Amino acid sequence: MxxxxxxxxxxxxxxxxxxxxxxxxxxxxxxxxxxxxxxxxxxxxxxxxxxxxxxxxxxxxxxxxxxxxxxxxxxxxxxxxxxxxxxxxxxxxxxxxxxxxxxxxxxxxxxxxxxxxxxxxxxxxxxxxxxxxxxxxxxTAIQALCAAHALSLNEIGEAFLVTTGRRLREGGWPDGVDTVVVMLDGGTAFEALEPEGIHIWWGAYLGMADEIIHSGALADVGATIVAARRAARERHGWIMDCYILKRGSV
Structure with a gap:
């Protein structure tokens, strides 16, 4: 058998x-x-x-x-x-x-x-x-990302949503949640969002020797992440990354 x-x-x-x-x-x-x-x-x-x-x-x-x-x-x-x-x-x-x-x-x-x-x-x-x-x-990559940033994924008593970069780009911020985990993003779908009031925790090659992480207000670090992602992809020929977005006070 x-x-x-x-x-x-x-x-x-x-x-x-x-x-x-x-x-x-x-x-x-x-x-x-x-x-x-x-x-x-x-x-x-x-x-x-x-x-x-x-x-x-x-x-x-x-x-x-x-x-x-x-x-x-x-x-x-x-x-x-x-x-x-x-x-x-x-x-x-x-x-x-x-x-x-x-x-x-x-x-x-x-x-x-x-x-x-x-x-x-x-x-x-x-x-x-x-x-x-x-x-x-x-x-999971989500666990590794939270650990890398020493981040609690959910707020007290609140839900979060796991989605893809394609769905975030096409549909915008999902209804009913203030915390969104984004995976399988072939680009940087967060650029399609209005950044004010959003924080991001991003990581690539999580757990590997070449791990890269960035976090902060999306309006402040979004461009840094875009540049870091582009450079890492050019260096390795591939990239595997994910990120967490939160709205409101952090």
């Missing part, structure tokens, strides 16, 4: 790995390590380093493979994502069939946590031979 373990590994610092994650890594017969091109080789390097640090089961095999690239130019966003998920599921199935077959434990090391703005669970349910799915939770 095939079992798939989706193992949350945190968002950059190998020390964020939990004991359960270490156990699941060592229980695997096969660990798949996706490659996302030279620009994001750091992500594969981190997965390799984690396995080098904690993998003690000599029978566990590690296999690297190239992930399909999403067509970000598709006009229909959801249709483009669906097609990409199908392609990724097909690549997972090929590697599992080739290196493990229909019986055993296969693991994927998931950046952050598999439950939060990650597609692994949706992709897993598209596999040709549907496996038993095990999820090992990991430290």
């Amino acid at each position: 095939l079992k798939l373990s989706l193992i949350g590994i945190g968002c950059g610092d190998p020390a964020y790995l939990t004991g359960k994650a270490i156990d699941a890594i060592n229980a695997a017969d096969l660990i798949l390590i996706p490659r996302k091109g030279e620009e994001k080789s750091d992500l594969a390097d981190l997965r390799r380093q984690i396995c080098a640090d904690v993998l003690t089961n000599e029978a566990t095999r590690m296999v690297e493979f190239d992930l399909p690239v999403r067509d970000s130019a598709r006009e229909n966003y959801r249709a483009g994502v669906d097609d990409w998920h199908d392609a990724v599921a097909a690549s997972w199935s090929r590697e599992i069939d080739k290196h493990l077959g229909k019986d055993g434990r296969v693991a994927l090391l998931i950046w952050g946590d598999p439950s939060l703005y990650d597609s692994s669970l949706r992709i897993a349910r598209r596999l040709e031979s549907l496996p038993t799915i095990e999820v090992i939770p990991g430290i």
